[in-house]
Structure formats: structure tokens, C-alpha cells
Amino acid sequence: MDKDEEIEQLKKLNELFEESNRAAKIGVWELDIQTNHIFWSNTTKVIHGVEPDYIPNLKEAYEFIKPGSNLELVQNHVNNAITNNIPYNIEMQIIRKDGAEIWTRARGTPEFKNGKCIRLFGTFQDIQDQKEKEIELINSELKMGAIFNNNIDALFLTSPIDGSILRANRAASELFGYTEQEFNQIGRNGIIDTSDPKLPELLEKRKREKHITTDLIGIKKMENDFQ
Template structure:
């Protein structure tokens, strides 16, 4: 005999083996029902879930105690209505949930969706919503739903996803994030979309590393990332694919219209000295850019053209910029 069965009283074993609850004497039935309600409440609390039932004819809802708790509702308060239940969900999430519920009612198939909710006290939580239509006599009578708070798991997954797309040293996007960004731009491209890809290499970076060590080199990379991030704010996307190479993807129409002036400003901002016992080493940027046109059809194409412009700029000397299709070199601004 198992330990669990040995732990039961003889009466309990008889109840489980021979008697449905409805066949018990009223007093005994109340005891068994109360025991199982406590058990069910404990299970919901341990799993951080709550369940509810919606009468499809009257729109009346019944909530378990734990369901009210996970939504931030006072367990002693009146049952929230169906409208109040839906209002816990931000608009877009509410639409996702309602579409899933409508499909479940129409098809008889269960639904499962993840959404955000806003609790009574204003906290945003992530919920897994699972539900199914109950058809006791073949006709849809009620909808039974379960909500589980998966916020902690969701935040861990998001943090892992972010870490996979962020450069550890500088805190800006890495090569994978850049590729994703550019691929999405090309996949969702329209005639009104504008884009320029700007490649930057740091001149004298190797000399800084060789003279003052990798810690000084890391500081140069971090300073460069900070400068680019400030300039990229509201106009585009900045990434460090690796080494001393940086990419600025410009999507703002106004910024694209003044691209040459913007590149001149960047050349000035990215010129700074690194001082030490061996004297100051001036770090500069050399830049190659390419503006999206009808002849460019892919991420690799625009990057290749920007890289060719970078090569042309380097052939003219350090601290210059070139734009694909334009033979005029750009020098640092006088500011």
C-alpha cells in the first residue's frame, strides 16, 4: 500500500473508491466538499493561477478566490463583472484575448494566449490565459478560463533575449540586433521609408591599445558608443558589430535630408584625445555611408555599398566621410 493511501483514514478511502460526493449524506458531503475546495484553493495559490467561469447566456461570472487575488481584487469584494474583467487588459491585449475566446466559442477548441494585464493597484503583469467552452449537453453553456501569472518567467526570457542582442562592453546593440533591424526594414519596406547606413571605423584605436593597454581601448569604445547613442536618439539605430567598427542606421526623414551636415558633426564629435604618460593620441573616425535607393534590395547590398564608401574615405586620409554615389569628401564641421 502506498504512503499516501496509508495516510488516509478508512472513511476517506471508502469515499474515494466507492462513493461519488453527491451520494454521501449531507453532513459528510459538506466535509468532503470543503476539504476539496481548500485543496483546490491551495493548488491555485501554489501555481499562482486563478480560474473563472462565464455563463454565456447571462454574462454572469464566478471567480475563485485566487483569481481575484492575481488580478488584485479584494477576495471579500463582489465578483467583478465580465466588462470589468476585460478592462483589466490593455486595449491590444484585450483584442487578442477576445479574438481567441470568439474562436473557442465558434469552434469548440480551447484557446491559449499570453497577454499583459493591469491589476487594480496599477501593476503590469504578464498572464497566460487558457480557456475552453463547457458543453454539458452539446450546447455551449459557459466558458471556463484559467489565468496564470508568468511575469517572472517572461521577464527572465526578455532579459535573456536582450542580452543576446546587446554588446556587453558598450551596452548598445550588437551585430545580431543590427541584422535583425535591417532585415525588418527591408521586409516591411514601403516607398515612403527612408534609410541610410553609416559605417564608422576608429582611426588610431590600435595605437591606443598598444600604447595604453586594452582598458584604455575599452574606454575609447565606450565613449564612442555614448557619443553615437546621443546622436542616434530619435533619428535611428546604433550598433557595434565588433572591434572598433560601429554602425548608425538613420531612419528619420529630417536627418536624412541633412545627412552630409550630420556626418560632419559626427566627425567632430568623434575626434578626441586619449592622454597618458606617452603623450596624447588623437582618436578620429572615418565614415562611409549609403542612402537607400531603388537599386538596393537587401541588407547585404546596402552594407556593401557603405563599406565601399568607407574604403574610399580611408584612401583620402583619416577623419573624413564619403557617401555612396557622391565624390565629395566630408570634413569635420567647424563647430
């Protein structure tokens, strides 16, 4: 392979690399510590919402970072990388050129020579979609938690493996007289009359069908049984 073919091959590999990174929304970057010169790949520029011919500089790069704790987080990790040769992998918010705030993941690796950092390099990823899904999941869990806790019926979340009680709502505590911690300790067998002949069949049915509706004899704390 002659020199021209090698150059052409490298060009094709670079195009494939850029395309795969574009699909994953992952760009690369590099900072020359001695000159403060910054390189951003095309995908990194897209993430920041700037034109392909945009030439970044250190001052403007920091200005893209959302002020406050985000900026402090980045500065601390960058300084630690340069001073102590410690890589970083952080999530932070930036403000794109169009004013949109997005979540990103920044990875940075320092390169040292003769005991001194000469450059930082790494990747920059748009994780906004992932963050939105995480926030949606958290909100959903909070909503379900509120419904669970405030339900007027006694509700339990139990393990199908050993019958341990993972969670119990306020109505369950009021009905049985146990705290949630006590429910965790005594398990399902501590609140249900296990001598009930219907119980084995019902548990097997629940295992098959994932859901059953029935009446069982419950055991209150230091009180009589109830149904």
C-alpha cells in the same frame, strides 16, 4: 461516510486545491454564456489585485485587459471559442486594480450543448516573473550578439561535434573573405590548415579543458595561407 463527512472532505480538498493554485499563481474562472455571470476563484482575484469579496462582471473583466492588441487578441479567441468550439491558450497583459501591468496566461475551454455554447471555463495564471526572465534573457542575448558582431577580433561560434561554423562576426568575414553563409558551408576545416601536426592534440585539449589559446595557420578565400 455520512453527508457531513463528505462535505468536510470536499471542503478540505478544495482548500488544498486553492493552496496549490495560490503557490503556482493559477486561478480558475467560469463564464455562463446565457447569463453572462462570471466566477473568479480567490487566486484569480489576487492576480487582478481585487478584494476577496469582489464580484466580477463581464464589462469590468474586459476593462482589466490592457487596451490595444491584447484586448483584440482576447476578444477574437473568446468569440472563436463560443462560435466554433475552439479552446484557447494565450498570453496577454492586464492592468491590475493598483495600476500595475502584468503578463498573464489565460486558458479557456468552451462547453457546448445541443450545438450551442453554454459556458466558458479555464485557468488564469500570473506569469510576470517568467516574462521578466525571458525579457532579461533576450536583452542579454542581444547584448552578447552586439559584442560578438562588433569585436575587432575574428570570432567564430563552432560546433564541438562536427566542427561546423554556426556563427562568424564581421571581423572574421573581413579577415578570411567569406560571408557567414559561406562559413556555415565550409566549416572549421575550410579555414584552418588541417595538415598542421599540432591540430589533433589541440582539439583534444579543447575538448578536455573547454578552452585553448594557440596559433594556427588560417586559409583565406582564394588567397595565401596566413598565421
